[in-house]
Amino acid sequence: MKKALYYFNSKIFIYLIIIATALFAIIFTYFHNIRSDGYILGDWLINYQDGGFKRRGLSGSFFFLLQDLSGASLHYLVFGFQVIIIIFFFYYYFKLIRYKEATFLYLSLLLSSLGFVGLFNCVDYVGKKEFIVFFLFAYFVYQLDQNTLSRLKEYLICFGLFLAMFFHEVTLFFIPYFLIALYLKTKKIEYKRYFKYILAVFIPAIIIVLFGKEINEGRSLSILKDRGVILTKGIFFWHIDERQYIKDRICEYLLYVVSFGFSVFHLWFYLKYQKSRKILSIALVMAFLFSLPLFYLAIDWGRWMYIHMIFIIVLFALLLKDSESSLASEKLILDQKFWITFFIIIISLIYRVEMSGRGFTLEGFFYRTLIAPFELLNKMI
Numbered sequence: 075m076k077k078a079l080y081y082f083n084s085k086i087f088i089y090l091i092i093i094a095t096a097l098f099a100i101i102f103t104y105f106h107n108i109r110s111d112g113y114i115l116g117d118w119l120i121n122y123q124d125g126g127f128k129r130r131g132l133s134g135s136f137f138f139l140l141q142d143l144s145g146a147s148l149h150y151l152v153f154g155f156q157v158i159i160i161i162f163f164f165y166y167y168f169k170l171i172r173y174k175e176a177t178f179l180y181l182s183l184l185l186s187s188l189g190f191v192g193l194f195n196c197v198d199y200v201g202k203k204e205f206i207v208f209f210l211f212a213y214f215v216y217q218l219d220q221n222t223l224s225r226l227k228e229y230l231i232c233f234g235l236f237l238a239m240f241f242h243e244v245t246l247f248f249i250p251y252f253l254i255a256l257y258l259k260t261k262k263i264e265y266k267r268y269f270k271y272i273l274a275v276f277i278p279a280i281i282i283v284l285f286g287k288e289i290n291e292g293r294s295l296s297i298l299k300d301r302g303v304i305l306t307k308g309i310f311f312w313h314i315d316e317r318q319y320i321k322d323r324i325c326e327y328l329l330y331v332v333s334f335g336f337s338v339f340h341l342w343f344y345l346k347y348q349k350s351r352k353i354l355s356i357a358l359v360m361a362f363l364f365s366l367p368l369f370y371l372a373i374d375w376g377r378w379m380y381i382h383m384i385f386i387i388v389l390f391a392l393l394l395k396d397s398e399s400s401l402a403s404e405k406l407i408l409d410q411k412f413w414i415t416f417f418i419i420i421i422s423l424i425y426r427v428e429m430s431g432r433g434f435t436l437e438g439f440f441y442r443t444l445i446a447p448f449e450l451l452n453k454m455i
Contacts, residue, residue, distance in 0.1 A: 079406040085176035086401065088184060089168075095190045096164040100157055103201035107153045112308015114201045117242075118152045119298055120309070125291025129282045132240035133203070141301060148303050159205045166212040167388060170219060174394035175402040179344055179415050183390065186422045188337055188376075188383040191439050195426040196376065203242035204381050210234045212388050214252060218259045219392055228267075232274040239278035244381070246275045247368050250361035251385040257357070258350075258392055316373045323431050330375050330433030333425065337379065340418050341386065347411070348393060358386070373430040380427070 106114040121134025140151050184190045193199050214231050217223040235252075238245040252271050257263065290310045298305060305311075320327050341358065345351040361382070368378045395402075406412055426438040437446075 076408060079408065079412075082178075082406055083176075083401060083403045084178050084181040085171075085403040087181055088171065088176055091184050091190050092164055092168055095193055096160060099160050099193055099200045099205075102197045103156050103160070104153055106197075106201050107149050107156075110149070110303055110305055112305040112310060113198065115149065115152060115303070116305050116308035116310055117203060118156075119148065119294075119303060120289050121294065121297065123297055124294040125287050127285055128287040128289060128291075129243050130203075130241060130289065132237070138301065148298075148301055156201050156205070159209050163205055163209040163212050166209065166216045167391070170212060170216045170388070171391050171394065172400050173397055173402070174391060175397045175404060176394065177404045178406055178412065179347065180390065180394060182340070182415050182419050182422070183344065183383070183387050185419050186337065186340060186383055187333065187425050187427050187438055188380050189387055189422075190384075191422065192380045192383070192427065194439055195437075195442065196380075196429055198429050199377065199380060202377075203238075204244055204384075206238045206241055207235075207245050207248060208384055208388075210238065211248075211251060211255075211385060215255050215388050215392055218255055228270070232270050235271065235274040236278055239275055239282070243279065243282060244368070246279050247365040247378075248361075248381060248385055249275050250357075250364050251389055254354075254357045254361060255389055255392060258354070258389070314373075316371065319373050326431040327375065327433060329435075330379070330427070332434040333376075333427045334379065334433075336421065336425075337383065340422075343414060343418065344390070361385075375433060376427040376429045380429075 103114070110116075117130065117133075119134040119137065120128065120130040121138060122128065122131045123135060123138060137148055137151050137155075140146070141148055144151070186192070187195060210231060214223070217227055231252075235245060235249070249271055253268050256267060289312075294310050295305060342355075345355055348354060365378060365382065369375055372378075423439040424436060424441075426435045426441070427433060428435065
């Protein structure tokens with residue numbers, strides 16, 4: 075086993091995970107779109123044509139304009155944009171870690187049930203608008219890491235965040251990660267610099283709150299039908315009291331405490347081997363507290379936890395050691411750190427966090443790849 079560990083390369087596994095996750099996200103995004111999924115495709119088609127200005131409406135009006143100019147199907151226009159965003163995110167994440175020394179502990183973050191593996195565990199995570207913010211953050215952290223974040227690029231990122239707010243207001247609740255990344259790189263607090271990023275998301279938030287109308291003002295479904303998209307479920311049909319929904323399923327939602335607790339332990343163990351871990355721990359706690367309104371206002375608790383972990387994975391890449399080799403990886407030894415990390419990975423692959431409800435199940439990656447296919451085959455036979 076010692077010989078096997080000597081030749082084990084965490085970086086190669088990370089590359090494989092990046093490729094597999096990107097392909098998986100693109101393939102299942104296509105299936106969601108072609109079947110007119112009302113929660114994924116439908117969310118991209120919220121528009122201003124139905125009643126005027128509203129939250130998330132910029133995307134639908136943008137694709138309507140593209141359709142009017144090109145005559146192409148909305149399904150394929152939306153999918154093309156999703157593919158571009160997904161590829162850009164994974165491309166800049168790849169560039170970020172390419173000349174870093176990978177560690178087994180860092181690999182464990184990607185294999186977390188809330189990390190990249192979360193996409194495999196819950197295909198409804200794919201194709202959603204948070205990939206816009208994932209891309210912006212990966213690009214931002216890469217520029218920071220390379221010391222190439224010019225003033226122009228910084229303003230372009232702020233403008234990207236400003237626009238992203240009109241695609242999905244979730245952008246607001248994860249802006250602290252941009253500030254944390256800046257601090258980790260500069261090692262100093264720059265209030266004026268932070269103010270740009272805060273304004274970029276708070277100005278749109280105020281505009282949306284003051285002037286935004288309902289997502290469906292009564293004509294959205296007929297407008298989409300005329301444009302070749304027929305939805306039978308999804309965001310345009312959503313008329314549920316989300317807080318009451320959570321109360322009615324409180325036992326399922328309490329299971330999120332289990333998955334959240336395990337993730338906290340995972341991050342605590344990771345930070346144990348990092349410099350400035352006290353400051354970073356406080357910053358991450360503050361970032362999570364800033365997102366708490368999401369957990370109160372919306373039922374997708376698993377989704378919010380998943381978004382946090384993706385931001386953390388990209389953020390922590392900034393802390394990895396630089397290397398001249400694209401295959402640089404720490405040599406593993408059979409010590410306590412290895413065995414605890416190994417245990418964390420195994421547990422992560424066993425359990426699953428669903429997007430809304432059932433916050434902890436034993437239907438994770440192992441179940442979905444080793445057991446579920448045989449159960450399906452047995453039913454077919």
